[in-house]
Amino acid sequence: xxxxxxxxxxxxxxxxxxxxxxQLIAAMQxxxxxxxxxxxxxxLGAARAxxxxxKLDPRALDEVVFYENPYGKLERVLLSMLRTFxxxxxxxxxxxxxQLGNKLWVLDALSAKLGVDRARVTFRDHHASHAASAYFASxxxxxAVLTVDAVGExxxxxxxxxxxxxxxxxxxxxxxxxxGLLYSALxxxxxxxxxxxxxxxxxxxxxxxxxxxxxFERLIQVDDQGFTLSLExxxxxxxxxxxFSSKLEALLGPRRMPGTPWRLDGNxxxxxxxxxxxTLQVVLEEALLRLxxxxxxxxxxxxxxxxxxxxxxxxxxxxLFREAGFxxxxxxxxxxxxxxxxxxxxxASAERGEPRGTFTHAAWGTGVSGDVAFGLATALGLKAxxxxxxxxxxxxxxxxxxxxxxVQGRFEWGPRALGHRSVLALPAPVEVKERINRVIKRxxxxxxxxxxxxxxxAAAYFGAFAPRLAPFMTTVAEVRVEAREKLxxxxxxxxxxxxxxxxxxxxxxxxxxxxxAETGVPVLLNxxxxxxxxxxxxxxxxxxxxxxxxxxDALIIADVVISR
Amino acid sequence: MEAPTPSPWVRLTRPLRWRSAKGTARMxxxxxxxxxxxxxxxxxxxxxxxDLARKAQYVAHAVDEARHAKMFTLxxxxxxxxxxxxxxxxxxxxxxxxTVLGEAKFIAFVHVGERRARGQMQLFREELAQLEGxxxxxxxxxxxxxxxxxxxxxxxxxSLALSQELGGSLGSARLWELKRGWLRxxxxxxxxxxxxxxxxxxxxxxxxxxxxxxxxx
Numbered sequence: 001x002x003x004x005x006x007x008x009x010x011x012x013x014x015x016x017x018x019x020x021x022x023q024l025i026a027a028m029q030x031x032x033x034x035x036x037x038x039x040x041x042x043x044l045g046a047a048r049a050x051x052x053x054x055k056l057d058p059r060a061l062d063e064v065v066f067y068e069n070p071y072g073k074l075e076r077v078l079l080s081m082l083r084t085f086x087x088x089x090x091x092x093x094x095x096x097x098x099q100l101g102n103k104l105w106v107l108d109a110l111s112a113k114l115g116v117d118r119a120r121v122t123f124r125d126h127h128a129s130h131a132a133s134a135y136f137a138s139x140x141x142x143x144a145v146l147t148v149d150a151v152g153e154x155x156x157x158x159x160x161x162x163x164x165x166x167x168x169x170x171x172x173x174x175x176x177x178x179x180g181l182l183y184s185a186l187x188x189x190x191x192x193x194x195x196x197x198x199x200x201x202x203x204x205x206x207x208x209x210x211x212x213x214x215x216f217e218r219l220i221q222v223d224d225q226g227f228t229l230s231l232e233x234x235x236x237x238x239x240x241x242x243x244f245s246s247k248l249e250a251l252l253g254p255r256r257m258p259g260t261p262w263r264l265d266g267n268x269x270x271x272x273x274x275x276x277x278x279t280l281q282v283v284l285e286e287a288l289l290r291l292x293x294x295x296x297x298x299x300x301x302x303x304x305x306x307x308x309x310x311x312x313x314x315x316x317x318x319x320l321f322r323e324a325g326f327x328x329x330x331x332x333x334x335x336x337x338x339x340x341x342x343x344x345x346x347x348a349s350a351e352r353g354e355p356r357g358t359f360t361h362a363a364w365g366t367g368v369s370g371d372v373a374f375g376l377a378t379a380l381g382l383k384a385x386x387x388x389x390x391x392x393x394x395x396x397x398x399x400x401x402x403x404x405x406x407v408q409g410r411f412e413w414g415p416r417a418l419g420h421r422s423v424l425a426l427p428a429p430v431e432v433k434e435r436i437n438r439v440i441k442r443x444x445x446x447x448x449x450x451x452x453x454x455x456x457x458a459a460a461y462f463g464a465f466a467p468r469l470a471p472f473m474t475t476v477a478e479v480r481v482e483a484r485e486k487l488x489x490x491x492x493x494x495x496x497x498x499x500x501x502x503x504x505x506x507x508x509x510x511x512x513x514x515x516x517a518e519t520g521v522p523v524l525l526n527x528x529x530x531x532x533x534x535x536x537x538x539x540x541x542x543x544x545x546x547x548x549x550x551x552x553d554a555l556i557i558a559d560v561v562i563s564r
Numbered sequence: 565m566e567a568p569t570p571s572p573w574v575r576l577t578r579p580l581r582w583r584s585a586k587g588t589a590r591m592x593x594x595x596x597x598x599x600x601x602x603x604x605x606x607x608x609x610x611x612x613x614x615d616l617a618r619k620a621q622y623v624a625h626a627v628d629e630a631r632h633a634k635m636f637t638l639x640x641x642x643x644x645x646x647x648x649x650x651x652x653x654x655x656x657x658x659x660x661x662x663t664v665l666g667e668a669k670f671i672a673f674v675h676v677g678e679r680r681a682r683g684q685m686q687l688f689r690e691e692l693a694q695l696e697g698x699x700x701x702x703x704x705x706x707x708x709x710x711x712x713x714x715x716x717x718x719x720x721x722x723s724l725a726l727s728q729e730l731g732g733s734l735g736s737a738r739l740w741e742l743k744r745g746w747l748r749x750x751x752x753x754x755x756x757x758x759x760x761x762x763x764x765x766x767x768x769x770x771x772x773x774x775x776x777x778x779x780x781x
Contacts, residue, residue: 034658035607081766083780085773093762097755193651259641259648372616379620531630533654541610541623548627 002352003056005047006345007110008067008129008337010103012195014043015338017364018050019345022354024137026050027364027413029338032538038195039535042106043341044113049366058114065348067340068126070106072153074099076175124344126152127308128167130335133343134305135162136350137359138330139468144301146291149308149336150180157226159295162305165350170298177229179287180309182220185234185243186280190273191256194243195309199415202313203447205281206494207264208274215251216283226294227287252276262444284310285319292324303328307343311335311474312415314498318476321466333362333414333472342413362472363420365411366538370558373407373540377562380544384562390507394556395514398426398524402553403436405529407543408507411536416473417528418500419452419508421536421543423552425489425525426515427451432525433489440550442532450498451479451490452526454512458501461487461523470501490525500526574684578691582700589644591688592705593653596636598681600656602674603629609662609670618667621722625674628715639708669740672732675723676741682716685709 006017009030017027026049031037033045051058077095081088088095102109111118124132130147145160145167156178159171175181183201184194192200221228235245242255249255256273263270292304304326306317311331321329332339350356370386377384387393390408397404403425411421423440425432433449450473453461458470458477465477477499479491490497502508516522529543530536531550537543540557547555547562554563581591606626613619633656641648662670692706727734 033611035604036658079776079780082769082773082776085766085770085777089763089766092766093759096762097758257649258651259645259653375616376620376623379616380624539611541607541619545607545610545623545627545630548623549630 002062002349002354003054003060004345004348004352005050005058005061005064005114006067006129006341006343006348007043007047007064008340008344009042010040010106011337012038012040013336013338014040014046015334015341016043016047016050017342017345018054018056019349019354020054020056022349023357024342024346024359024364026053026366027334027342028366028411029334029413029535031535032365032411035535035542037533037535042109042113047114053366058116061114061116061120063348064110064114064116064121065344066106066110066121066123067129067337067344069123069153070104072125074104076151076154080176122348124347125155126340127155127158127172128169128347129340129343130307131158131160131162131167131169131305131343132347132350133339134307134311134330134332134335135160135167136346136356137332137342138162138303138305139358140303140305140328140330142301143303143305143328143330144292144295144299144326145305145307146288146295146311147308148179148288148291148306148310150178150184151175156180157291157308159291159298161299161301165353165356167347167350170295173226176231176234177227179227179284181234181243182229183280183284183310183313185248186276188242189244189248189252189255190277191258191260193258198309199312200444200447201277202281202315203444203492204274205277205315206448206492206496207446208271208276208278210279210282211275212252212279213282216279218251219248220283220287222283222287222290224290224294226291262446264446281313281315284313285316288316288320289323292320292326296325302326303330305329306331307335307339309336314469314474314476315496317469317474318465318496321469321475322464328468329466330468331472331474332359333412333416333418333474335474336415338414362412362414362416362418363410364413365420367410368407368540368543368558370560373544373557373560373562376540376544377560380548382544382547382562383564384560387556387559387561390556390559391510391514393561394424394511395518397554397556397561398424398511398515399518401426401432403432403440405543405547405550405552405555405557407529407537407540407555407557411538414472415528415536416450416500417526417530417536418471418473419502419506419526421529421538422452423525423527423529424452424511426519427490427521427523427525428486428488430488436525436527440552441527441530446493448492448498449490449525449527450500451487452500452502452508452512452524454509454516454522455501455503457512457516457522458499461521462497462499465499467501470499471503473498473500475499486521487523490523569683574687581688582691582695582702585643588702588705589640589647592636592640592643592708593647595681596633596640597656599629599633599636600654601658602626602677603633604656604658605661605670605674608658608660609667612662613667618726621726625719625722628719632712632715635708635712639705642704665737665740668727668730668732669737670732671723671730672727672734672737673740675720675727675732676734676737678716678720678723682713682720685713685716689713 014030030043147158157173463478469475610622
């Protein structure tokens with residue numbers, strides 16, 4: 001028997017994952033406990049919640065595995081500073097304070113704060129953790145694995161072979177050449193927050209045309225080996241806030257200032273921003289296709305697993321599925337740094353020869369109680385009642401056109417709400433989207449909402465999509481032309497949708513079946529249950545706080561409905 | 565409940581607050597950060613407390629704090645739109661005060677903090693009232709302070725009652741706050757010394773930088 005706790009922290013999106021005898025027991029991001037979005041601090045709340053789910057004392061853990069090598073990271077940071085001397089003067093004290101202040105001692109801190117013997121606290125490499133998070137969570141016994149993110153210790157891109165219980169690195173691309181850093185720099189250039197606004201860039205891309213191809217050829221050279229960045233346009237060593245240099249603005253025009261309202265209905269500057277985003281998207285996809293071709297040649301595998309922050313780009317994933325030439329494709333929902341915790345634990349487990357489990361759902365967080373929700377709502381003087389049937393109570397409100405906060409079971413692993421902590425509504429008319437975007441979520445008007453569809457009915461509404469990705473909302477599909485009116489609130493401007501399929505046997509599946517019977521369309525709009533700038537809710541208290549602060553029509557939490 | 569008297573320092577800094585829109589925006593953003601920090605602490609309390617009545621009080625308080633943070637931020641951005649580009653605009657400290665202090669001391673500390681904040685806001689409101697009819701009048705900020713102060717008074721009342729119920733000591737909370745202030749001042753000072761030392765070290769690394777650049781241009 002082995003009990004292994006994986007930990008990721010100190011970059012962004014800290015998380016913990018518990019694996020016992022090779023089987024995943026719990027996996028959670030720290031942000032759900034602190035309520036700080038993408039919280040990077042040591043995930044003690046998440047770790048303790050994982051252990052509590054298994055009723056396990058920390059001293060019973062066989063290993064606590066950190067997802068990267070803190071010494072290797074310090075070495076890379078120091079060498080980067082030296083290479084960019086003297087431009088890194090301002091960055092040096094801050095970077096060193098961060099490394100020497102806590103990052104270097106992370107293994108000791110984990111030992112002390114969790115009460116685990118220091119000898120049992122180990123680490124694995126950053127990209128090995130990413131690769132393991134995809135491969136060991138996949139159902140494949142042999143697969144090519146691509147890990148693509150900003151940077152780990154020194155590696156930014158890894159090409160791996162996963163076979164049985166082993167992972168072998170076949171090739172790697174080193175920092176500062178990094179698709180993640182390219183995407184981050186352009187995210188900042190477009191006025192979004194780095195490590196948070198990347199998916200907004202992906203949504204914005206649909207509004208533009210990729211007319212900056214020539215300019216991007218100067219930024220990044222893609223070839224059969226992968227890609228090379230022209231470093232003079234980037235400034236990741238000396239300016240971690242934006243990551244691009246003045247030369248990028250000279251090449252693409254002035255940056256878009258953060259916080260400026262978006263006007264995509266004729267404003268020339270915003271149209272230019274959309275065109276930059278569209279070009280970035282196409283260039284990223286082409287670089288990924290080259291990397292996929294190379295990893296296929298290196299491994300000869302028929303299945304592909306993808307991990308790292310770039311793997312959260314659902315549009316690129318869809319193109320890889322269509323064009324990379326693999327028969328099978330898998331991306332687990334927390335493909336970014338949070339997933340490193342899962343990968344580190346699964347890798348350590350595989351090294352011990354434990355049997356592999358299969359990642360069939362994403363509900364690895366803590367649960368909710370109807371009794372607590374009812375008591376809390378009553379104490380606050382809210383209108384609360386118990387439902388005889390959660391399915392009927394939910395469907396009745398949805399078909400009336402209500403927008404519902406829906407909280408059921410354990411919360412999801414990763415950045416997507418998949419029906420356990422969701423805002424649900426009918427997928428049409430388009431005004432639903434406007435209401436949720438502007439009034440409830442208070443986010444940019446161009447951002448799309450995702451459809452949740454009954455698995456068996458998906459083909460009637462959507463074109464081809466990667467079947468192993470759709471349950472986790474890590475891909476997109478084309479909405480069939482004849483279905484677009486029925487799905488007006490969940491069809492993006494380019495006719496695509498970030499589709500999520502749901503099996504008929506689950507609670508959401510039952511809701512969709514009944515919605516289909518009532519309206520003829522077994523599809524719902526599904527977006528994450530969180531306010532602007534906040535993480536997705538976890539507990540009963542978080543959900544009630546959301547309900548008090550946002551004008552949804554009702555909150556259904558376990559078997560309790562709280563209405564206005 | 566009568567508002568407490570703010571510290572002399574708060575009175576002394578009056579000219580900086582109302583001299584320009586940017587100064588007012590800076591002050592409002594400091595309030596927003598404090599309210600956001602308080603939101604994190606109140607949500608931690610709400611999630612940790614097993615007592616449903618107290619859980620409800622903490623949730624209601626947290627929702628107020630989040631709303632105040634948004635209101636202060638929006639008004640600050642109206643006064644100084646250039647602040648929208650500040651990457652730390654929505655950042656705030658989270659000190660896990662409920663876990664660190666325990667419930668009784670935590671709620672006593674909440675009372676002390678709310679009372680002090682209301683005292684400050686009361687003073688600022690009076691200062692704004694004095695500016696009415698002058699070119700520096702700011703009726704929107706005054707109305708904002710009025711709205712927030714009503715909530716703060718309610719927070720002050722319930723936290724005092726709860727503190728007494730749980731046996732929290734206001735004196736002990738004030739002492740802890742003083743100690744925290746002392747440690748923060750020390751951290752700021754040592755940060756400055758550290759930055760100076762690291763800058764000197766950086767210059768001393770010049771030969772190593774040359775070697776590294778030669779090794780891997």
